[in-house]
Amino acid sequence: MKHLSRLAFSHRKMIMLLIFTSVLIGATIIGQSYFFVAIVDRIFLDEQSFREILPLLVGLLLVLAGRTLFTWLNGRTGVKLASKAKRHYRQSIIKKFSRNPVQTSLQGQSGRKVSVLMDAVDEVDGYFSSYVPQMIQTMIIPVMILIVVFTQHIYSGLIMIITAPFIPLFMAIIGVMTKKKSEDQMEKMNAFSGKFLDTLQGLTTLKLFGRSKQQQKEIETSSLGFRDATMEVLKVAFVSSLMLEFISMLSIGIIALEIAIRLVVFESVSFFTAFFILILAPEFYLTLKDFGSAFHTGRGSSGAANQLSGELEKEEEGFGWGEAKLGREKPPLIQLKDMSFRYEKGFSMENLQATILPRSQVAIVGKSGAGKSTLLHLFAGLMKPDSGEIFINDRPLFDYQQREWFSQLSYISQNPYIFSGTIADNIAIGDEKPYTRNDIKKAAEKAGIAALMESLEQGYDTPVGEGGRGLSGGEKQRLAIARTFLKRPSVILFDEPTTGLDLKTEHILQRSIEELSRFATIITVAHRLHTIKNADQILFLDNGELKGQGTHEDLLETVEDYRAMVSAQQGGDTT
Numbered sequence: 054m055k056h057l058s059r060l061a062f063s064h065r066k067m068i069m070l071l072i073f074t075s076v077l078i079g080a081t082i083i084g085q086s087y088f089f090v091a092i093v094d095r096i097f098l099d100e101q102s103f104r105e106i107l108p109l110l111v112g113l114l115l116v117l118a119g120r121t122l123f124t125w126l127n128g129r130t131g132v133k134l135a136s137k138a139k140r141h142y143r144q145s146i147i148k149k150f151s152r153n154p155v156q157t158s159l160q161g162q163s164g165r166k167v168s169v170l171m172d173a174v175d176e177v178d179g180y181f182s183s184y185v186p187q188m189i190q191t192m193i194i195p196v197m198i199l200i201v202v203f204t205q206h207i208y209s210g211l212i213m214i215i216t217a218p219f220i221p222l223f224m225a226i227i228g229v230m231t232k233k234k235s236e237d238q239m240e241k242m243n244a245f246s247g248k249f250l251d252t253l254q255g256l257t258t259l260k261l262f263g264r265s266k267q268q269q270k271e272i273e274t275s276s277l278g279f280r281d282a283t284m285e286v287l288k289v290a291f292v293s294s295l296m297l298e299f300i301s302m303l304s305i306g307i308i309a310l311e312i313a314i315r316l317v318v319f320e321s322v323s324f325f326t327a328f329f330i331l332i333l334a335p336e337f338y339l340t341l342k343d344f345g346s347a348f349h350t351g352r353g354s355s356g357a358a359n360q361l362s363g364e365l366e367k368e369e370e371g372f373g374w375g376e377a378k379l380g381r382e383k384p385p386l387i388q389l390k391d392m393s394f395r396y397e398k399g400f401s402m403e404n405l406q407a408t409i410l411p412r413s414q415v416a417i418v419g420k421s422g423a424g425k426s427t428l429l430h431l432f433a434g435l436m437k438p439d440s441g442e443i444f445i446n447d448r449p450l451f452d453y454q455q456r457e458w459f460s461q462l463s464y465i466s467q468n469p470y471i472f473s474g475t476i477a478d479n480i481a482i483g484d485e486k487p488y489t490r491n492d493i494k495k496a497a498e499k500a501g502i503a504a505l506m507e508s509l510e511q512g513y514d515t516p517v518g519e520g521g522r523g524l525s526g527g528e529k530q531r532l533a534i535a536r537t538f539l540k541r542p543s544v545i546l547f548d549e550p551t552t553g554l555d556l557k558t559e560h561i562l563q564r565s566i567e568e569l570s571r572f573a574t575i576i577t578v579a580h581r582l583h584t585i586k587n588a589d590q591i592l593f594l595d596n597g598e599l600k601g602q603g604t605h606e607d608l609l610e611t612v613e614d615y616r617a618m619v620s621a622q623q624g625g626d627t628t
């Protein structure tokens with residue numbers, strides 16, 4: 054809970070307002086009891102007329118209104134504090150996720166991440182909106198009541214002092230018991246959310262493999278696990294409410310008995326004092342009991358808060374980009390200098406050396422699993438070499454500002470992400486500069502999707518689903534090419550489709566690449582012989598090793614494995 058209380062007490066103004074309203078609530082509780090007792094005392098014992106007690110009635114109404122107003126203000130401050138805290142957590146988590154490099158982003162389940170961002174953050178609400186205000190009230194109101202009781206009747210005050218600690222003591226015991234349980238509940242909820250989203254995303258695959266029944270069972274098990282964990286927490290909550298009720302009723306009973314004996318048998322206290330204490334005593338225990346429930350809510354939040362701080366405190370894995378600027382005049386010179394990279398589990402690339410001239414077309418070639426996409430990610434700056442460097446012009450890539458590098462770069466993957474929105478919106482994310490509808494149309498024409506747009510009823514304003522539902526794989530890639538035309542970057546990373554393209558699409562793609570190469574260096578993970586043969590330079594990878602580089606002819610002559618690969622692609626013909 055340390056993390057949460059630090060955050061709560063950093064909002065000083067709100068805490069001050071909570072303290073101020075708590076003092077006022079305390080004062081109105083005492084005032085309300087006083088007026089109530091005074092009215093009864095004067096009507097029944099002094100037999101005063103209605104007119105005589107009228108000022109007291111007005112006073113009672115005023116303090117009642119005041120109590121309502123200050124309680125509302127106190128609650129509202131708590132809710133505001135909670136909303137500030139939740140915003141803080143959401144922003145920090147989103148920032149954390151967005152700073153994560155590609156490798157970290159790809160780890161774990163999306164559903165779990167969404168659950169941390171949404172559910173765990175929602176779960177800390179109770180700490181700020183309920184626990185903190187109630188804790189402040191408990192530190193103030195019972196003390197005020199106790200002081201008043203002591204001024205009236207010292208023995209009742211002593212009974213209150215002796216019985217009151219049982220409530221926090223009991224809560225502390227419950228706290229220890231529920232800590233593990235509430236953490237467990239949060240963990241189960243995240244697991245359940247993760248499983249659920251995963252299943253939704255892969256529903257078609259599961260159906261095709263006839264595994265939906267089994268998955269249904271797994272979701273059921275996961276949801277039952279969450280239910281049981283929730284019931285465990287609720288069980289403790291119910292038992293603890295019962296016990297708190299029992300302790301406070303018993304304490305009020307003892308006070309009532311003691312007062313009654315002194316009033317009736319010994320006649321040592323006045324009716325006013327006895328009644329006043331009897332009315333104040335339940336208010337005293339009520340505040341403590343309310344704190345008991347708020348404490349329980351706070352405990353629930355602490356499980357979520359632990360998860361959030363765990364997520365936030367995970368080692369910062371950002372790359373640390375520099376501050377250097379990169380000129381836009383012409384594409385940069387790119388060099389791999391002794392670059393090595395390895396994944397945590399296994400695959401590695403060692404000591405890669407290469408020079409890529411501005412405006413050249415480079416093909417990365419190799420068998421499946423040779424490391425082609427990994428190399429493309431390294432060029433993109435999405436992953437960092439373990440040793441050696443990628444030099445851009447005369448500086449290491451990570452010396453530049455991240456923004457500068459990404460503004461010069463386009464990455465056309467095999468499965469580009471299409472956001473839900475219109476096609477025009479999706480093309481427009483290619484560039485942050487102001488653009489017109491005409492610019493979008495021109496970019497689409499160059500990417501060969503203008504004809505497709507015309508065939509659609511709503512043209513460029515046709516909505517597409519999340520992830521590009523409603524577009525074919527080839528159309529998605531051409532849409533990504535249109536983004537690139539709009540952006541006009543100086544370096545283009547292209548992951549060529551592995552699937553066979555129809556002649557027309559193949560032709561469009563070729564024309565697009567030729568056009569793009571007029572203003573940019575193009576580094577392509579190449580699968581088609583045409584791209585490979587036309588490249589100015591080929592980087593031939595084999596199991597993470599750069600086995601050869603040069604033109605197609607150079608490699609045919611010098612690298613045996615390359616010759617074999619080309620021959621296999623051509624069915625034995627290497628010419």
Ligand SMILES: Nc1ncnc2c1ncn2[C@@H]1O[C@H](COP(=O)(O)OP(=O)(O)OP(=O)(O)O)[C@@H](O)[C@H]1O
Pocket residue numbers: 156396397398400419420421422423424425426427428
């Ligand atoms: N995140 C990762 N963590 C660990 N190993 C990985 C990771 N991503 C890829 N690999 C491994 O690295 C190797 C190279 O993968 P990469 O995707 O670069 O190959 P590729 O040449 O692009 O293959 P393909 O042509 O099939 O796409 C593979 O053995 C792969 O299993």
